[in-house]
Amino acid sequence: MIPCRRLLPGIIAAFLMAAIPFSPVAADEYSFDVSETEKKDYTFGGYAEFRPVLAAQDKDAGLYRLKFYKSGGTRAAQEYNSKLQLEGSYQRGISRLYMRLKSDLNNTYKGWNSGTQIYEGYLSVKPSVSADIIAGKKVMRWGKGYAWNPTAFVDRPKNPDDPELPLEGYTGFSADYTKSFEGRLKTITVTPVILPVYHDLNDSFGSKKHLNFAGKAYFLFYDTDIDLLYRAKGSKPAAYGADFSRNISTNFEVHGEAALVADTPQTITDEKGNTSRKVFDAKSWLLGLRYQTEINTTYIAEYYHNGGGFSGAAIADYFSFVDAAYDSYTGTGSDALMQKAVNLGNSGYGAANPMREYLYLRISQQEPFNILYFTPALTSIINAGDRSFSLAPEILWTRITNLELRLKAMFLSGPGGTEFGEKAGDAKAELRARYYF
Amino acid sequence: MLKKLFAFSLIALMASAAHAIDGDALLREVDRNLEPSSYEMYRKLINIEPDGRKKEFVLYMVRKGNDKVAGVFLSPASDKGRGMLRLGENMWLYIPNVGKPIRITSLQSATGGVFNNADILKIDFGAEYAVEKLEDKGEEYILHVKARSKTVSYDRLNIWVDKTRKLPTKLECLTEKAMLIKTLYYKEIKDFGDGIVRPSVIETDSPLYKGYKSVMIFSKIKKRDLKDEIFTLTFMPKVDTLR
Numbered sequence: 001m002i003p004c005r006r007l008l009p010g011i012i013a014a015f016l017m018a019a020i021p022f023s024p025v026a027a028d029e030y031s032f033d034v035s036e037t038e039k040k041d042y043t044f045g046g047y048a049e050f051r052p053v054l055a056a057q058d059k060d061a062g063l064y065r066l067k068f069y070k071s072g073g074t075r076a077a078q079e080y081n082s083k084l085q086l087e088g089s090y091q092r093g094i095s096r097l098y099m100r101l102k103s104d105l106n107n108t109y110k111g112w113n114s115g116t117q118i119y120e121g122y123l124s125v126k127p128s129v130s131a132d133i134i135a136g137k138k139v140m141r142w143g144k145g146y147a148w149n150p151t152a153f154v155d156r157p158k159n160p161d162d163p164e165l166p167l168e169g170y171t172g173f174s175a176d177y178t179k180s181f182e183g184r185l186k187t188i189t190v191t192p193v194i195l196p197v198y199h200d201l202n203d204s205f206g207s208k209k210h211l212n213f214a215g216k217a218y219f220l221f222y223d224t225d226i227d228l229l230y231r232a233k234g235s236k237p238a239a240y241g242a243d244f245s246r247n248i249s250t251n252f253e254v255h256g257e258a259a260l261v262a263d264t265p266q267t268i269t270d271e272k273g274n275t276s277r278k279v280f281d282a283k284s285w286l287l288g289l290r291y292q293t294e295i296n297t298t299y300i301a302e303y304y305h306n307g308g309g310f311s312g313a314a315i316a317d318y319f320s321f322v323d324a325a326y327d328s329y330t331g332t333g334s335d336a337l338m339q340k341a342v343n344l345g346n347s348g349y350g351a352a353n354p355m356r357e358y359l360y361l362r363i364s365q366q367e368p369f370n371i372l373y374f375t376p377a378l379t380s381i382i383n384a385g386d387r388s389f390s391l392a393p394e395i396l397w398t399r400i401t402n403l404e405l406r407l408k409a410m411f412l413s414g415p416g417g418t419e420f421g422e423k424a425g426d427a428k429a430e431l432r433a434r435y436y437f
Numbered sequence: 438m439l440k441k442l443f444a445f446s447l448i449a450l451m452a453s454a455a456h457a458i459d460g461d462a463l464l465r466e467v468d469r470n471l472e473p474s475s476y477e478m479y480r481k482l483i484n485i486e487p488d489g490r491k492k493e494f495v496l497y498m499v500r501k502g503n504d505k506v507a508g509v510f511l512s513p514a515s516d517k518g519r520g521m522l523r524l525g526e527n528m529w530l531y532i533p534n535v536g537k538p539i540r541i542t543s544l545q546s547a548t549g550g551v552f553n554n555a556d557i558l559k560i561d562f563g564a565e566y567a568v569e570k571l572e573d574k575g576e577e578y579i580l581h582v583k584a585r586s587k588t589v590s591y592d593r594l595n596i597w598v599d600k601t602r603k604l605p606t607k608l609e610c611l612t613e614k615a616m617l618i619k620t621l622y623y624k625e626i627k628d629f630g631d632g633i634v635r636p637s638v639i640e641t642d643s644p645l646y647k648g649y650k651s652v653m654i655f656s657k658i659k660k661r662d663l664k665d666e667i668f669t670l671t672f673m674p675k676v677d678t679l680r
Contacts, residue, residue, distance in 0.1 A: 030483060030638060032654040036495050036512065037479040039680045045514050087533075091678065126678070130666045141537035166534045178672065180665030186524060189671045218670065223527055225540070225670070247527060250543045250555075250588055292542055366546070370646055372486060373549050398549075401492055402515045436515040 046086040047436045053079040055428035060416070062322040063350065064424040066342050069329055073109060077425075080107040085119075085166065096124045102166070119168045132176040139169040140193065142216060142229055143257050144245040147360040147381070148304045148353070150259040150284035151241035153231035154193055154214045156204075160352055160360065160381055161392070161410070170195050170202045172212075187220040197235040206235025223247070229259075238262045251292040258285040264308050267347050271320035273340055282308035288360075296366040302359070303384075309356040310349065312385045316417040318349045355419055357384035373399040388414020388421050402436040460568030460580055466603045467580075467596070468561040471635050475501045477679070478658040480508075482557070484550030487648030494548050496521075496557070497680055499661065503564040505668035508557065509676040520673040521547060523558035526588045530554075531673040538670045543590040551619055551641045551651035555590035562596070565589045576600055591618060602626070604635060619643035629658040 055077045058064055064073065087100040100120040106113055122136025143149030147160040156167050172195040179188050195212040197205050205212070212234035219226045229241040241259035248254060264282040269275045288302035310318070318341075325337035348354055364377035375396040382389040394408035409429045414421030482494040494516060498508035506523040510516040520531035522538065529538040530547055541547070543555035566582035566589070580596040592613040597606045608621040620643070623636035639653040666672060667679065 030481075030652055030654050032479075032481045032495075032656050034656070036481070037497070037657060039677075043517075045517055047515075096678070126675070129664045129672065132671070132675070139536045141535070146539075164532070164535050167536070176671045178666045178669050180669060187669045189669065191671075220524065220527070220669075223525065245540050247540055247542060250526075250590055253540045253542065255540070290540070290542075292544060296545075298545075367549060370649065372484065372646075372649065373492070398515070399490075399492075401513045404515060436513070436517075 041092060042088065042090045044086075044088040045437060046084065047434050049081075049083040049085070049432060049434045051079075051081040051083070051430055051432045053081065053428055053430040055079070056426045057424060058412075058426045061424055062319040062422040063345070065322060065326045066338070066345055066350070067424050068109070069326060069335070069338055071109065077109055079109075082106070094126045096126070098122055098124065100166070102168075117168060119166055130178050134174045134176075135172075137169045137171040138174065139167050140174070140191075140216075141167070142227070142243075143241075144225065144227075144243045144255040145257050145286045145288055145302060145304070146290075146300050146362075147302055148286055148306075148358070149257065150286055150304070150306070151227070151229045151243050151257045153229055153236075153239045153241065153259075154195060154205075154212075157352065161379075161390070170205055172196060172202070185219065185221050187218070189216075189218040191216040191218070195235075202235075208235070210234035212236070233262075236261075237264055253290040254288070255290075256285070256287045259283070259307075261308060266308065266310075267344065268310070268314050269318055269321055269344055271317045271324065273321045273325065273337060275344070284308065298362075298364045298366065300360070300362040304353075304358040304360065306353065306356050306358065310354050311356065315349070315355055315386070315419060318344065319417050319422050322422075353381070353383075353419070355383055355385050358382065359384050373397060383414070383419045386414065386418040386421075388412075388418035390420055404432075404434040404436070406432040406434075408432070458571060458578070460571040460582075461563065463571070463578065463598065463603070464563045464566070464568055464580060464582065464596075465561075467598055467605060468563050470603050471605070472500070472561075472658070473633065473660040474503070474561075475661060475663055476658055477661045477663075479511075479656040480557075481652075481654040481656070482548050482550070482552060483652040483654070484548065485650045485652065492549070497677065499663055499667065499676065499679060500560070501663045501665070501668060503561050505663075505665070506558045506560060507668050507673070507676050511677075516548075518674070518677070519547065520676055521554070521558055522668060522670065522673050523560070524668055528554055528558060529670060529673065531670075533674070538673050543588075551643045551646050551649060552653065553590065556641075556653075562594070566594055577606065602634075617644055619645070627655075629655075631660055633658050633660075 103116040143151040193214040214231040224246040231239040243257040245255035284307040359382040392410040504525040510519040518533040570581040572579040591610040593611040595609040624638040627637035
């Protein structure tokens with residue numbers, strides 16, 4: 001095994017070497033070569049990413065104990081993550097093949113691990129500009145929210161700490177049919193989706209042996225984006241939703257989502273680990289805005305009510321149970337209760353934001369002090385139920401063509417029994433160097 | 438006495454002729470000379486820093502009528518596949534990694550630098566501005582125009598128009614209080630064929646970005662009939678297929 005500390009300088013040097021051809025050049029006359037506009041039948045591109053992380057762990061936190069109770073972690077933890085994303089397409093006539101692959105090579109507390117996944121891979125047939133028929137693995141990305149999407153009925157949940165990360169799609173069939181009009185109603189698009197869940201196909205979507213149907217109808221009406229969304233009962237419960245987005249002025253956008261997931265099952269535990277199951281209609285909604293000031297400061301704010309989330313008392317009970325299970329493990333050596341706590345964590349308690357009321361705020365300043373391609377930002381996710389929160393300052397620098405450097409820190413704050421107080425880490429810092437080709 | 442009367446009459450006639458020019462009609466003529474109402478084109482955007490360092494973007498763009506513009510970035514690799522769409526005052530940005538269009542505002546900039554989204558997704562001047570005053574400056578007119586609504590990016594424009602070619606040579610973008618935001622210089626007139634003769638380069642600078650300069654170079658401007666459905670959110674990831 002190669003020690004990561006010896007790898008790090010080499011990888012950083014490789015990135016800087018890659019950047020050299022894009023370093024400053026003398027200004028000359030403008031040119032626009034025709035070859036820059038030539039189209040090929042195929043495209044190929046992607047990026048290589050290196051992301052070292054230094055984290056300060058909270059050894060008394062519930063989720064830390066669940067994660068490290070066997071292996072025994074350390075107060076300071078290092079990770080070295082690298083990723084290669086490749087994407088390519090081939091177009092012939094009205095048909096287009098598209099593929100996006102992700103390969104990881106990481107060194108974490110688990111040691112070295114690697115893997116390759118097809119994030120998207122589909123065939124698109126476009127008989128006219130109005131219609132598109134798609135077969136294969138594709139991300140739908142339904143919903144208008146930036147940090148959360150309660151109406152994303154056929155997508156994997158995105159990471160609110162980094163909402164713009166690529167997602168893995170599901171395999172199925174979908175189509176788009178679009179019609180444009182003059183007048184208040186400018187556009188209608190209908191998108192039916194079929195997702196089969198059998199054996200290993202889409203097995204993470206929900207229960208197996210179902211052919212799932214979903215659909216979306218989009219309207220651009222009175223200069224407002226409006227979606228009506230539906231998922232039929234199948235591998236997951238039936239779901240109904242709507243969303244909207246609208247520019248109020250040249251620098252002010254508002255958006256929102258509302259979703260009803262019928263007969264949502266939820267397993268809850270008391271502080272002793274006695275579980276019960278309830279089924280209810282989960283009503284979630286989100287309201288958000290994006291506002292840009294005259295000096296190019298952008299504010300993104302969202303309030304999210306997660307109707308399928310746990311109450312503050314339920315979360316406190318869960319972490320009390322984790323503490324009791326840990327005491328039992330250290331006292332008797334039996335990890336039966338810890339295993340039960342881990343399983344409960346996987347069933348929902350350990351989700352990114354498992355509770356009910358959240359506030360998201362992001363403030364970014366584009367090119368302050370006339371420094372081009374430099375964007376500092378501050379992001380906070382606040383659990384409005386238990387008042388715990390995360391705070392993440394970052395700086396992004398894209399001066400060198402095709403090289404993106406992001407330095408980000410994250411601090412979590414909250415007492416015991418609260419969401420962010422019980423996360424495994426107290427703070428972390430990461431550098432993300434991404435080179436596009 | 439007769440000579441004086443004749444001279445006075447001539448001056449009065451010339452003055453009235455200048456006043457007789459319809460500013461809005463001239464603005465419409467400038468719009469049509471700059472671009473056909475429905476077209477495809479390629480653009481290169483160059484951001485130049487005070488020390489001469491440059492960053493370049495290449496876009497393919499289509500436009501239909503006075504409210505529909507769409508574009509896709511062809512390079513650099515970090516921006517390849519990004520799409521932009523304007524439908525009236527609505528604007529969206531599609532980022533392939535994010536996978537869905539998000540609403541953007543006209544004052545933001547998808548490329549950084551002096552050009553903002555409204556500059557990149559520009560529609561006719563006459564659609565957004567009304568002429569308030571026309572000045573005759575010998576070989577040029579200066580059109581002083583005011584935004585027709587609050588949703589337009591710049592409250593006021595001063596447009597210098599070449600009298601012969603009826604094409605802009607310089608344009609100042611101003612706030613409501615007449616503060617200069619940026620100046621655009623139209624350069625290098627080129628024959629693109631099919632009767633399209635227009636400046637092929639626009640340079641811009643801004644007192645808000647001292648020492649920085651951005652340049653837009655135009656290529657392969659062609660008239661093209663386009664369906665309305667091209668200018669929709671669903672089509673944003675597919676604009677490149679039109680090429």
